Amino acid sequence: MKPDPDPAAASFMEIEDFDELDAILDELRSRYDETPQWEFCEGFMAAVICSRRTIPAAEYIPVLLATPADGEAPDAEGGSFADEAQQQRFMALWNRRWAEVATALDSKVETLEDDECYHPEVMDIRGAVADMPPDEQANFKGEDLPAFAQVWALGFMFAVESWPDEWAAPRDKDAARWLDEALEAVVAMTEDDTGKPEVSPLSEEGAPSTSIARLNAFGEAIWAVYDLRELWRTIGPKVETVRAEATPGRNDVCYCGSGKKYKKCHGAG
Numbered sequence: 001m002k003p004d005p006d007p008a009a010a011s012f013m014e015i016e017d018f019d020e021l022d023a024i025l026d027e028l029r030s031r032y033d034e035t036p037q038w039e040f041c042e043g044f045m046a047a048v049i050c051s052r053r054t055i056p057a058a059e060y061i062p063v064l065l066a067t068p069a070d071g072e073a074p075d076a077e078g079g080s081f082a083d084e085a086q087q088q089r090f091m092a093l094w095n096r097r098w099a100e101v102a103t104a105l106d107s108k109v110e111t112l113e114d115d116e117c118y119h120p121e122v123m124d125i126r127g128a129v130a131d132m133p134p135d136e137q138a139n140f141k142g143e144d145l146p147a148f149a150q151v152w153a154l155g156f157m158f159a160v161e162s163w164p165d166e167w168a169a170p171r172d173k174d175a176a177r178w179l180d181e182a183l184e185a186v187v188a189m190t191e192d193d194t195g196k197p198e199v200s201p202l203s204e205e206g207a208p209s210t211s212i213a214r215l216n217a218f219g220e221a222i223w224a225v226y227d228l229r230e231l232w233r234t235i236g237p238k239v240e241t242v243r244a245e246a247t248p249g250r251n252d253v254c255y256c257g258s259g260k261k262y263k264k265c266h267g268a269g
Contacts, residue, residue, distance in 0.1 A: 013097055018121060021097075024090050032066055032079035036155065042121045043155025045094075046225055049102050051159070052166045052232040057091065063162050097121075105229045112219050118226070122149045124202045127209035148201050148210045149218050153189035156225075170235055178231055185224035188217050 021038050029035040036044075041064060048060050062069045066078040067087075074080040081087035104118035111117070125145045129137055160167045160183065167183075169176040195211025201218070 013093075013100060013121075017093055017096070021090070021093050024086060024093075027082060027086070028065065028067075028079050035065060035079050037151060039120075039122050039149075039151040040155035040158070042097075043152035043157075044159045045098060045155075046101060046105075046118070046120065046152075047156040047159035049098065049105060050225060050228040050232060051163060052235070053163075053237055055163065055166070057094075060159070060162075061091075064159075105226060109226075112222060118222060120149065120152050120222070122152045124148050124200065124206070124209055126197070127200050127202065127206050130197075130207035130209050147191075147193035148214055149189050149221070150192070153186050153221065156186050157190055172235075175231060175235060178227060182224040182227040182231070185217070185220045189221045 018038065021041075025035055025038060025041070044060075044064050048055055058070050061067060066075075067080055068074050068078065081090065101118060104116060107114075107116040109117040126147070129140045129145060132140075167179075169179055193211055193214040195213050197208040197210060198212050199208055199210055199215060200206030201210045201215055
């Protein structure tokens with residue numbers, strides 16, 4: 001597996017790059033049908049970037065794609081890359097997007113319209129179907145189509161739930177409240193959009209597919225990601241508690257098993 005990404009090496013992804021990622025995921029899905037869509041991966045990536053601990057790619061990629069960890073053989077019930085070249089290409093594209101997202105989340109932005117702001121790569125499935133001719137729309141009749149950015153939020157929370165220790169509430173009450181409110185904003189996006197379709201979130205000319213309340217909630221979720229990135233950077237990684245072993249009393253039996261009192265054995269010095 002390629003080395004972990006360097007945020008300083010950010011380069012903008014093009015539409016063709018995301019198409020290539022989709023094609024690789026489609027190919028993986030031919031062997032493991034639970035391989036996620038890119039939007040899910042996008043949310044997962046954002047959460048891993050924001051995590052309190054720096055989680056290496058060798059640890060999180062097998063969790064995301066159900067591929068074998070380094071040194072393990074493919075699992076018949078899991079995913080696998082077609083070959084090493086495909087894996088390296090996926091990681092090259094992944095690392096480029098990672099660097100791009102990390103750079104955006106570390107930038108000081110004032111509005112969501114800022115060019116340097118984090119803009120998740122999400123789809124508007126309901127809008128895409130609404131723009132189809134009636135005969136094509138009929139193919140999706142009765143299907144439970146995801147709401148705008150719902151899959152992204154599910155990917156984010158999947159990462160949070162996969163490393164609960166890294167997302168445990170800090171002891172400081174203000175920081176714990178900060179964490180809770182930010183995660184609530186993301187969790188809200190995992191729910192369905194039951195409001196009246198009023199706007200097209202990705203196109204000014206598209207068919208209305210999303211409620212204004214949903215669009216506002218999406219904006220709050222983006223700011224929440226910034227808050228989470230700042231929270232863990234401010235607090236820093238966990239410090240492992242070093243527990244010193246208790247020293248026996250001088251009249252206690254020595255720990256070495258000699259049967260002598262500690263003061264006449266290892267405590268005699």
